[in-house]
Amino acid sequence: MQDVDELVELASRFPDDPYLLDLLGDATQLVDHPSLDRDYSLRCYLQAIDRDPTYWPAYKSLGHWFDISEEFLKARLYFELAIEHGAGDRARIALASVLAQMGNKPMAFATLDQCDDNEDLDVTVMRDEIVDGLHDPYTKNDSDTPNCGEP
Numbered sequence: 001m002q003d004v005d006e007l008v009e010l011a012s013r014f015p016d017d018p019y020l021l022d023l024l025g026d027a028t029q030l031v032d033h034p035s036l037d038r039d040y041s042l043r044c045y046l047q048a049i050d051r052d053p054t055y056w057p058a059y060k061s062l063g064h065w066f067d068i069s070e071e072f073l074k075a076r077l078y079f080e081l082a083i084e085h086g087a088g089d090r091a092r093i094a095l096a097s098v099l100a101q102m103g104n105k106p107m108a109f110a111t112l113d114q115c116d117d118n119e120d121l122d123v124t125v126m127r128d129e130i131v132d133g134l135h136d137p138y139t140k141n142d143s144d145t146p147n148c149g150e151p
Helices: 002-013 018-030 039-051 055-068 072-084 089-101 107-114 121-131
Strands: none
Touching: 002 018, 018 039, 018 055, 039 055, 055 072, 055 089, 072 089, 089 107, 089 121, 107 121
């Protein structure tokens, strides 16, 4: 937690550094800090983009943030912006996951086909996971929640 406090202090001294703001956003997602709410990381990423609209790592971070939040349209947008601003295959792999979660497997595969190294293990694993349905749209039903007293 002290490390996060030091990053917050650095960010207040250097508020125009998108790298520092992106790093602070990542750190605050990993640490349960008593004075920083969950949206603090979101604000850090948005501020990083505000300071440098071409800083693709912050767009990628926002894509992950919205993916975790299950806001797939926003996740897709930010992964696409990351790619547009120079992000590589890691952003394409994440975008493919989001597209599959949105129910668009053909576009997910097409996105993976755009990767620079189609033989990369992460690309292959994502392709296999999509085929196996591991990134299919999630639909919660009553059988997902056990009754009280059931294991």
